Amino acid sequence: MKKGHIVSVLVLLSALLLGGCAVRTVDELYSIPKRSKEFQSLQASIDIAMAGLEYSAPISGENQQTLQIADLNGDGTNEYLVFAKGSAEKPLQILIFREDSSGTVQISEIISGSGSTFDMVEYVEIDGKPGCELVVGYRVSDQLLKTVSVYSFAAGRAELLMTTGYSRFLSCDLGSSDQMELLILQRGESDEDNAIATLYRYQAKTMVRTVEVRLSNPIQQVNRLTTGSLPSGIPAVFISSAVDDTLLFTDILALDDGKLVSVPLDAGARNGIPTLNNYFVYPDDADRDGILELPRLIPLKPISNSWTTEDQYLIQWYTVDLDGSMINKCYTFHNFAGGWYLDIPDDIAERLSVYQVGKNYAFFLWDEDFQAASTLYTIYALTGSDRENQSCEDGRFPLHKEESVIYAARIESEGSTITQETLLDNFHLLYREWAN
DSSP, X not given: OOOOOOOOHHHHHHHHHHOSOSOOOHHHHTSOXXXXXXXXXXXXXXXXXXXXXXXXXXXXXXXXXXXXXXXXXXXXXOEEEEEXXXXXXXXXXXEEEEEOTTSOEEEEEEEXXXXXXXXXXXXXXXXXXXXXXXXXXXXXXXXXXXXXXXXXXXXXSOEEEEEEEESEEEEXXXXXXXXXXXXXXXXXXXXXXXXXXXXXXXXXXXXXXXXXXXXXXXXXXXXXXXEEEOTTSOEEEEEEEEETTTEEEEEEEEEETTEEEEOOOOHHHHTOEEOBTTBOOOOXXXXXXXXXXXXXXXXXXXXXXXXXXXXXXXXXXXXXXXXXXXXXEEEEEEETTTTEEEEEXXXXXXXXXXXXXXXXEEEEEEOTTSSOEEEEEEEEEEOSTTHHHHTTSTTOEEEEEOSSOEEEEEEOSTTOSOOHHHHHHXXXXXXXXXXX
């Protein structure tokens, strides 16, 4: 459970600047806001401590503010953290400020680290004690050499729990204990060797590492780490690696009796999933049941010899459990370029074909002998100035309205089990991260 409450410097300073009684006179409402005592004290302390230093915010991750706040020691009062850089032997400085009983904010300690810049910072609960641990990644050189350190403040001041090299790291709760572990990914013996994953867990007042697990690809090909659950409810980390911008490989890591293991996958998954119209299809909770699914591309049959599906595919989503057992879950049709996707009912998925004309997509349904196909429905992306009227003409109905486009549909086959309500329920916009 994440206890650190992090805010940007702008939000923090605004709160400090405008804090105070909410009831104001007319004159006060029209006067220039005065800085709070806490802000003035913090700013004065920072100015003094920053002598000879420059601000150096972390360059990756969610917490990239120069000034951050967190309750490090769990006493109910936030500390202020300023990330800076100087010219000392350990140039990277984390300046930690606390407010004393008189309301004065003073610097209480400095954490010094080696490197050229702060890479990434997280605030997580690792040791199970009050407060949160500070996880800091230091970028050592331009050759992407990096180290990560974990500091605990349970004793009142920073205590170093561990330091190790890394290429990527992720805080996760694979042990289902509400105490986070640290998953470390490192390069192999050479750049061509597959990456190595190790999990660090807090046990008996120290950080204990698990046995290493070898991934499917070198570290430079890893481009996404996602946490999720297996069908049995076991937490897992899904590691996606791209090869030559054409294939996506997935490694699934989980704990089995306290040991970090790689979940076995079938040959299709091990051989990689091709891109879908130059978009990677990542593991996702496709049916929104809280379980992460893996994708499998199903090519669609052309309608005729003169028509082609032009690389049109359905995506079949399936889950894999700790022992490698698989369960098929659902089907979708994804239009990444258009920013939408459709849930496809299981009973028609194997007989579906899709034909694209511009931004419009016609869905055809084959008979059981695959001898003839009839149009089932059409999805439109209307962008003209008359799109409002067009979305309701000729049997069309709106699915979703955006500022510059209206998505609409028309059911083409009378007596079809597909209804307007079905299409409204099955139509979804893509998450922004998918479009990226």
